[in-house]
Amino acid sequence: MGKIIAVVNQKGGVGKTTTVVNLAAALVEKKYKTLIVDIDPQGNATSGCGVLKNQTKSTIYDILVNQADIEEAIVRAENEEIDVIPANMNLAGTEVELVNTKQREYILKNQLNKIIDRYDYIFIDCPPAVNILTINALTTANSVLIPMQCEYYALEGLSQLVQTIGLVKKNTNPQLVLEGILFTMYDNRTNLSSQVVKEVKTHFNSTVYESKITRSVRLSEAPSFGMSCLKYDSKAKGSEQYRVLAKEFIERNK
Numbered sequence: 706m707g708k709i710i711a712v713v714n715q716k717g718g719v720g721k722t723t724t725v726v727n728l729a730a731a732l733v734e735k736k737y738k739t740l741i742v743d744i745d746p747q748g749n750a751t752s753g754c755g756v757l758k759n760q761t762k763s764t765i766y767d768i769l770v771n772q773a774d775i776e777e778a779i780v781r782a783e784n785e786e787i788d789v790i791p792a793n794m795n796l797a798g799t800e801v802e803l804v805n806t807k808q809r810e811y812i813l814k815n816q817l818n819k820i821i822d823r824y825d826y827i828f829i830d831c832p833p834a835v836n837i838l839t840i841n842a843l844t845t846a847n848s849v850l851i852p853m854q855c856e857y858y859a860l861e862g863l864s865q866l867v868q869t870i871g872l873v874k875k876n877t878n879p880q881l882v883l884e885g886i887l888f889t890m891y892d893n894r895t896n897l898s899s900q901v902v903k904e905v906k907t908h909f910n911s912t913v914y915e916s917k918i919t920r921s922v923r924l925s926e927a928p929s930f931g932m933s934c935l936k937y938d939s940k941a942k943g944s945e946q947y948r949v950l951a952k953e954f955i956e957r958n959k
Contacts, residue, residue, distance in 0.1 A: 707825055715835050719833075722928075729828055740826075741788070764793055769813065776820070839869075
């Protein structure tokens, strides 16, 4: 049975989608069967894999709102060997559309259970907010991966997110665990980065990844070409860092 990992941070621009696409690509390089489920209305993970948002038969919106067949929504990314369940802006109104739906927190879980055995890892790319989409992801997932920047406000956001995870554990998913905290856009030249890392390790210790992702032009450029950094520039610093992260991720999941 595959493992489902929700990649979550309610703050935008922290490298969440970059981590989903590139960690998935690094795992595919190691021959793991991987699925990306995009539940962010912006659909950045969808386009970042080279999938056209409005040219697919079904999207995650159709699965959540219209109970469409999840099999029909899976698309193979042309530039990668990754399967994707795409998202587009139709998702933006999901909160309102599902307001009267019974057991609405479990819709994604019930759907993914139909295909979980096909994959080694399923990554859910969540929106930068705590809403019904994020709650669906947390209710579905086995674990939570939190990418975060090394800045003061990120610490505040982390404590709020941990509280949300605790509420989900209490109410809809008792087995949910913290997969790990990943530092992104890391700059070892600044005291602030070191202080934030030290502070987070004090509270979360073994869950913090030793791997860190630094700022990279190649990582920023790759999505505009509809591919992971590993495909865009295999030897780039960002590509190598995500390969190191994949190795650490696999070790933790043995």
